[in-house]
Amino acid sequence: MTEHRPLDPPASTTIATIANDVGVSVATVSKVLNGRGDVAPGTRARVEESLDRHRYQRRNRRSSSGGGRVDLVFHEFDTGWAMEILRGVEAVTTAAGLGLSVAQLDGAHRPPPRWLDALLADRPLGVVFVLSHLAEVQQQHLRRHGIPFVVVDTDSATSASVPTVGSNNWNGGLLAARHLLDLGHRRIAIISGPPDVLCSRARAAGFQSAHEEAGVPIDRELTRYGSFSAGAGHAHGLQLLRLADRPTAIFAGSDIQAMGVLRAARQCGLRVPEDLSVIGYDNLPVSAWTDPPLTTINQPLRDMAGIATQMLLELARGNEPATSRIDLVTELVVRESTAPPAQPR
Amino acid sequence: MTEHRPLDPPASTTIATIANDVGVSVATVSKVLNGRGDVAPGTRARVEESLDRHRYQRRNRRSSSGGGRVDLVFHEFDTGWAMEILRGVEAVTTAAGLGLSVAQLDGAHRPPPRWLDALLADRPLGVVFVLSHLAEVQQQHLRRHGIPFVVVDTDSATSASVPTVGSNNWNGGLLAARHLLDLGHRRIAIISGPPDVLCSRARAAGFQSAHEEAGVPIDRELTRYGSFSAGAGHAHGLQLLRLADRPTAIFAGSDIQAMGVLRAARQCGLRVPEDLSVIGYDNLPVSAWTDPPLTTINQPLRDMAGIATQMLLELARGNEPATSRIDLVTELVVRESTAPPAQPR
Structure with missing residues (x-):
């Protein structure tokens, strides 16, 4: 996704193009791209607008180095359930020699804009969202900064273009x-x-x-x-x-x-x-x-998280996923809490 | 701890001092300090030895900037229990505007040396260890790199000099x-x-x-x-x-x-x-x-983790903790699984 999106900018679009267009320094454009806070809101908005108009897409500097970190974002920490997801992601990031950052949104299904800025400033290799609804504008924001993302078990509010792993x-x-x-x-x-x-x-x-x-x-x-x-x-x-x-x-x-x-x-x-x-x-x-x-x-849950993370690492390498939505199979596990009714009706 | 340890190096000890002592370039010493992998093992050992002998202590570059990330290291992910710790740490790091990285050691109570190198390369603001035994040499390693650390609920294998939060x-x-x-x-x-x-x-x-x-x-x-x-x-x-x-x-x-x-x-x-x-x-x-x-x-558990994290942030600011060991109180919670014995003996 990072390399082959249809909206890839022309090769000639550089930070200097944007700086020239907006009438600011290259350093200012760089600050906006890096999610730094020390840019006036109005200036930031104009730079963002120009980046959008030129379809500028920042390369993820870490994706080729093999190092880096994956961000895992929960809408909230749910006992038991979240731990299974965490285990699934951690197994893949550790095997790949990557770090793992964890955050939660206090029950919000949509990350607040300020939060996304902080995330961008930290430059993860990619982001795994759990049950979070990403607004289209937020998806654009992440794409513009070249940060790939996947969603575990999302609902239909996320557009079909977002790589997602769920279960049936x-x-x-x-x-x-x-x-x-x-x-x-x-x-x-x-x-x-x-x-x-x-x-x-x-x-x-x-x-x-x-x-x-x-x-x-x-x-x-x-x-x-x-x-x-x-x-x-x-x-x-x-x-x-x-x-x-x-x-x-x-x-x-x-x-x-x-x-x-x-x-x-x-x-x-x-x-x-x-x-x-x-x-x-x-x-x-x-x-x-x-x-x-x-x-x-x-x-x-653990497999879903692991497969989503593998998908994310493929995206970070610049490879398109074979499919944008994978649903793993659910299965009946029979124990002792079910039996025929006492008096069948 | 970062600033006031009795083993603080003389002001004149610089990376150049170490490079001169070992007979390598300043860049090589810097690589060792930054946990980079591309240094020959023999050279690395000689640099480490010289750093120890000169009591060189690296300043944590992030501690003064207010940004950065805390590493939380579990000896393993234990269902339920680990989630309570994670919640306690996350509440404090989020309030402080810090990121949170999570790792686990597959049940090992002592982090392997290679793992510590990876951690150092990532430059956290500090590390919260959960139930992990840190060898003295590993503690020195962290201190030398100016990375403060605290332990949640450790046992006595950790020396008394390590800031620890437990319960009674x-x-x-x-x-x-x-x-x-x-x-x-x-x-x-x-x-x-x-x-x-x-x-x-x-x-x-x-x-x-x-x-x-x-x-x-x-x-x-x-x-x-x-x-x-x-x-x-x-x-x-x-x-x-x-x-x-x-x-x-x-x-x-x-x-x-x-x-x-x-x-x-x-x-x-x-x-x-x-x-x-x-x-x-x-x-x-x-x-x-x-x-x-x-x-x-x-x-x-949640309070223990939160207080340990606050203690860590104080250390990262260069402040000594008032005490190196805090035990929170445990309390009896009476529900319905206890009663007098049927036939008292």
């Missing part, structure tokens, strides 16, 4: 629902993640497809969206299990959320899996140690 | 045992961490002190050491609970290890807390969501 969330929802339907369940609830996160909707769609192929109608009252936290699983679980016609199975949005559902089941005096089946999502290490051990959908 | 593990062991003794337990098992990690021995010592003050003898058969993993908790738990005279309470080395003990109790047909009390350690978020919710010892 639709298939995950399909597998979970099929498993429960095959066991004989007919009233199955789903607590997915937040509705503004595409993976939540993809899982819910897969869940629905499995019902359609089995000819089982879905009760909309049994479809919930919430955060991926244990607290959300607990609150939604209590509501669902107190319904007059309660579900016999619950498909949770994460393993941690499923732990909250297990708590709700105990509080309602329901045994898992005898009275209620529960499926988690992610297959975090902790899911093997809950009571009972969770049946779950394996989301290969 | 002895007190943690004392509080856990006192709680169980106060409930009426008289046969209490302890599964601590590995015996070569000082915090394991400190907790076991606190556990013993509580027994001494209560006049309750300890059965050595009930004292176990193992890894902090769920699997270790499960294996030791099964052994302990299958003893003819089994314990009525188990104090685990970590919350994750305690999850393994909970599994062992279920397999032995024992209810927690009615038939067996279980205490964890750390107070990770997950400990509130186990079945039953774990009584545990709060180890303030």
Whole structure:
């Protein structure tokens, strides 16, 4: 991407071209390109505008030297989940002799502009974003500075031109629902993640497809969206299990959320899996140690992060990726939290 | 530390002094100081020897500029636990406008020499080590390059001169045992961490002190050491609970290890807390969501990491820390996994 983009500048566009165009010194243009703070905002804006107009693209100085560092940016640090991503990225950067910087955006899905400037000043070899929405203008900003980037598990707000590694969330929802339907369940609830996160909707769609192929109608009252936290699983679980016609199975949005559902089941005096089946999502290490051990959908977070990082290193070498979007396969992991319903309906 | 160490070189010691002494160019000395790889091993050794003999200490170029990056080095990524440390460090570096690099040593407690060279080449503002033993020669190496470092929760293998933030593990062991003794337990098992990690021995010592003050003898058969993993908790738990005279309470080395003990109790047909009390350690978020919710010892990992990082930034500014070792307080968190024994002995 760095070398072969259709918007590559003509060979004649140099820093001097930009300086001449704007009427500032070459040093000033250089400061803007390097993300330095000591440039007046108005001057910076004019230089940025000229860089855009001339389609100037800065070469990444580190990409050919083999050294350097990769930046890993989370929208927030989520216990367990973020650590799997970190492990996947770290394995690849260490093997490549690269450093790894980590940042998080306090839950924001879009990096603030000032933050991007700081990142540019630090000149990473490239950036791995996790669940972050990059605005088109921010993507241009990174491209102009020759900093390649990839996204792990993004939603559709990121344009198709951004290299992305995800997993097949639709298939995950399909597998979970099929498993429960095959066991004989007919009233199955789903607590997915937040509705503004595409993976939540993809899982819910897969869940629905499995019902359609089995000819089982879905009760909309049994479809919930919430955060991926244990607290959300607990609150939604209590509501669902107190319904007059309660579900016999619950498909949770994460393993941690499923732990909250297990708590709700105990509080309602329901045994898992005898009275209620529960499926988690992610297959975090902790899911093997809950009571009972969770049946779950394996989301290969570590592999996703590793492949995204390898893709990033290819981009940093100037090679185009074979494809801009890779979805790894999700798989059903059967443990002890699912069983046929006590009284099949 | 950077500025006021007793071993500070005479003002007249410059790179030229070293180059002249060894009989190499100034550029070669500079390469060695910057951790570059393109110096013959023999030459590098002679330069290093001369730097040591002249007590040469390189100034950290970034420390006065306000920019830069902190390196955070784990001996390994441990699920949950490492994330708490990472969060604590990140909060401080972000507030200070600094970047954060992360590395792990694949379980090694001592960084390999080659790894230190790579770190030096990257010129961090300073390094936060987590549970890593630094050899004296490695400490000298960092000091010579003017890179301050602090240690989170180290054991006594690190010399007293290294700034360290830990928590009061002895007190943690004392509080856990006192709680169980106060409930009426008289046969209490302890599964601590590995015996070569000082915090394991400190907790076991606190556990013993509580027994001494209560006049309750300890059965050595009930004292176990193992890894902090769920699997270790499960294996030791099964052994302990299958003893003819089994314990009525188990104090685990970590919350994750305690999850393994909970599994062992279920397999032995024992209810927690009615038939067996279980205490964890750390107070990770997950400990509130186990079945039953774990009584545990709060180890303030995030605060420990934050204070260590603040200490590091002070060192990078050339200020001596008021004290080289800070231990934060540990506290008992009572939830639902502990109760009086069914039949007090």
